[in-house]
Amino acid sequence: MRPRPALSGWFRQGALCAVALVWLFPYLWMGLTSLKPLAEIISAPTALWPKQPTLDAYREVFRSLPLARYFFNTSVMALGIAALQITLALPAGYALAKLRFRGKRWAFGVIVATLLVPAQVRFVPVFSLLASVGLVNTLSGLILPFGVSALGTFLVRQALLSVPDAQIEAARIDGASELYIVYRLLAPLLKPTLISLFLFSFVSHWNDYFWPLVLTTDEHARTLPLAIALLREQGTGVRWHLVMAGNVILSLPALAVFAAAQRHLLRAINVRGFGG
Secondary structure (H helix, E strand, O other): OOHHHHHHHHHHHHHHHHHHHHHHHHHHHHHHHOOOOHHHHHHOOOOOOOOOOOOHHHHHHHHHOOHHHHHHHHHHHHHHHHHHHHHHHHHHHHHHHHOOOOOHHHHHHHHHHHOOOOOOOOHHHHHHHHHHOOOOOOHHHHHHHHOOOHHHHHHHHHHHOOOOHHHHHHHHHOOOOHHHHHHHHHHHHOHHHHHHHHHHHHHHHHOOOHHHHHHOOOOOOOOHHHHHHHOOOOOOOOOHHHHHHHHHHHHHHHHHHHHHHHHHHHHHHHHHOOOO
């Protein structure tokens, strides 16, 4: 009667591996296609393995695009937005969770309601505002509209609800300021939540295509997703080997950041529980 739990565990692991393979298959296809010559892609578009693997597509991508500039712009934008969102979400979530003021529930309701409004709906007034102050084609213009995160405020507020009020009151009795409480006392306690917010923000804005397309018109502030889209331009058709190679290059930093942060996130969850 004892082999059943082991069999159940093997079945669970097999199911998880199958789901992982389904999730990873598009990345495998993208990576293998980037190793094919264009003629091979056209002649056998459904073939998975390249007959004659080559790195010519990657050489062409590095030769045709100023990737160092695009990497710098994209990194500054994604890291700047993530840092600004965390910096502002902490005091906002703290005020909604631990402070008492008139209209707190109404303010929280408005913040949650803004999650239903897509960025594409409000890009016209935001673009007009940035254009009026000369922030078009600037990294500041790419960062500032996303500096305040309703999702980040919501996550921090929900996590702070589980923090005892007595811990905050004790810090106040010891003479701690509100800024000290927010950034020195509570921020370490919210490490899992803040890491989750950082991952979501970084990956989302690293891959963002719409807003940089609207705000930038030259290479000075252009980001990597826009540069990868330019690889498709050719009079005779799409250069799929270059597009796939460019997307591999685009995906690697986001995957690396996620892999590095995931280890700390899982450790924090196992020790304390999410948002504890």
